[in-house]
Amino acid sequence: MITGTRARSWFVAGGLAPLVIATGAFAAPHEPDTAVEGVFAPDSPFYRPLPDDTPVAADSEALIAGLYQQAIDYFGRPGQPNVTINIDNYTAPLYITSTDDPQQDIRPWNCQDKEEGWDAELAEMWSGQHLPSNLKPDGSSDGNVSIYNADTGTLVELWQARQAPDGVWEACWGGVIEDASVSPGTFAVPYGASAGGMALWAYTIRHDELLEGEINHVIGLTIPEIKKGVISWPATRTDGRVDGTEIAMGQLLRLPADFDLDSLNLSPSARTVAQAAQDYGIVITDTSGAVAFAGEHEFGLVDNRYDEIFRGRYAYEEMAGDPALGEDPFPLQELVALPVDYGKDLPWPPEDAPAAVGGDEAVATLAETNAASPPSDARPNAASPAEAPDAAFPWPPVLIGLLVAAGAVVAGLTLRRRRL
Template sequence: MPPRAALTVGLTLAALLCAPLGACSSGPTTTEGSGSAGAGPAPAARRTPVPQRVFAASSFWYTPLPASTPTAADSAAIVRDLRVAAVEHGRPGLPNVTLNTHDYTPPLVTTTANDPVHDVRAAPGCRLDPRVVSSLRGLRIPDDLRPAGGSDHEAALHDPATDRYTDLWRLSRGQDGTWTACGGGSIRGASRSDGVFPFPLGTTATGLPFAGGLVRAEELRRGHIDHVVGVAVPYAAPAPTHSWPAVRSDGRNPRGLSVLRQGQRLRLPADLDLDSLRLTRTARTIARAAQEFGLVVWDTSGAVSFRAENASAFTADPYPRLLGADSGWESLNGSGDGQHEPFPIDRLEVLPVDYGR
């Protein structure tokens, strides 16, 4: 059996949110693996798809890395221990690198003028910072919104009419039709935004919005990703230490490993020949993005994990066809067929703290 889905660690995030006031790349050629994955029509969204770019074109999310980037002095040690942490949650000797598609990843949903307007209130047992409460007033939420599975119940909303983007955490609809949450926030003027929530807004541990770093179903279909990809890791430098573009952290390092900071960037080397690696199509697509745009650590989880937009946003689950595997874990770890290599976590390089600031 594959390891469990990556769990987003929310305890420290809850404390942060609830505290009182005081440039496109060319698509890769189709490679072996994953059968007919990527073939066929575009996945059918239940609503108008959220644009590929929600934030300003100048945002770090959409800025390709130069061919040559500096490497942190402790890069090799961090990558070594990242693999150690990933193996803890994988099969013997095999790191658990996964892609969340149903649980612990939000649906990306476009709202319209026909959707009811709500003031999202604090869920029972949660206290929201007054700045979060203010940010979540007057929010359009579709009646048929289906938050993510798992304990985090995330959702991401884009209102093109008002240029507003919102992330929500532990979102729930009451029997009276009202909505509550344990965290979140809105970015107004999203298309002019740098793509980072101001403290203490947002849902990820870092304040980085889902829309920036999610892997889209359409990106998996076409085989290339034109933005930085968010990655969650089991351990990171203890809070409050973090790196730009993060605005906060829930990092923990109980084993004293060499670890990244929340918000720190990684990449696969520009001269790494991905065609020489026997990757599934999904793993290769994400690896190409890691090479061209890089990864950013945006959360803590029970595995090294990427997020794909939640299947609930589509009329039918698109991922069995897109992944060519039974799960995101199998799609990144070789599908268990003995013909493909796992995602090349050991080839990553760590960029310096605050790179690109």
């Protein structure tokens, strides 16, 4: 497990690139929006703010003590637990496609020597999927990738994905959610790329969320030791293999509502993650080699600003804080564990929580900011999500208001997408 990394690729964060119009010709670059809000059903468990009076598991203290010890045992040291955000290994690149992208059949790859017939259903669900032309999965042994078609609402997630010598994309496992807008964000058992069966798209911390300092969804955490034989909603399966007092797959953690984050001097990234942990919670998603949050993989980015986000440091250093600035580490020991299956049978929304985000308007916003090709100076191996349909952008009304004289050059229009 890589515990930290410096960023190296590209992503466009924030709003649309400036629209430049000159002598009747214009370019209209637009950027990927990998925002999580609105992709799944409005009452998805990944969108639900936690009420102030969220119950705490009876064994919470022991569970959090065990988690803290894992952060010591795996790349940490006594008194200095290691917590990181994976951005270049063991996490998923996120791509947005459209029906303009070529349709391809993803081929099941029997990397685990399963019995004949194991791939029949996968082959059917993976047929005719729209894939970006320069798809690039995570380069680690996980080989994960998450692909959302904003036109059809289809989410495809792959585990150990690769492009075979014959040019066909194949994967060892994964799954498809056909109509994500009515899905809670989980795959039918036993499918999905994450060990817990939860959509990678649902809980991954986005690059631009860290850049802008706001996360409005549950965030995913991978840990080395997960309890064996226990599955907590919204997880649907588990790779937990530890007997004893350990956190279960899918179990939620949070910073208590009355914990004063202002009492700590956290790095910008640690503060953003801590606020999300308090407002929405943390979900256990996979067994890993370190205590690591799932961050958006740099391969799917067009303008990578992770160096800026992490202030030229490694992600684990930012989560630990800069001693030279008197910063505090991410308050791992202040977390509490919620009961197994918390939220499964609760009415929604609770009276004392803000309204959950999502819905048709959010989906429309996502589709309207579907990705364009990267700028010409982007690295050759940077991801290039698909071109959006022209109909997704109301350019004619915009141009009418901007064209003032024949041959005039109008520049500098910048559109800012709505943040939910």
